[in-house]
Amino acid sequence: MESTEIISKIQNAVKMLPPQKLEIVLDFLEDLKISDEAETKALLNEPGFLEKYRQAKDDIQSGNTVSWKDIRRDV
Numbered sequence: 001m002e003s004t005e006i007i008s009k010i011q012n013a014v015k016m017l018p019p020q021k022l023e024i025v026l027d028f029l030e031d032l033k034i035s036d037e038a039e040t041k042a043l044l045n046e047p048g049f050l051e052k053y054r055q056a057k058d059d060i061q062s063g064n065t066v067s068w069k070d071i072r073r074d075v
Contacts, residue, residue, distance in 0.1 A: 045047055059065060
């Protein structure tokens with residue numbers, strides 16, 4: 001996929017997000033911008049990372065999550 005096509009898809013997706021999710025996207029993009037290039041490459045080269053990331057996104061969107069209150073430990 002060409003960079004211009006990717007940018008266009010990102011822009012279209014962003015236009016449809018509510019403010020709370022836009023903040024998350026912004027945080028993620030800022031982290032990517034400032035993160036060490038080696039760290040980014042390591043994640044992207046990790047076997048199954050993108051598949052796991054996409055599955056996690058699907059789980060969140062479908063509500064297949066666990067409340068932090070249900071799994072927290074009193075410390």
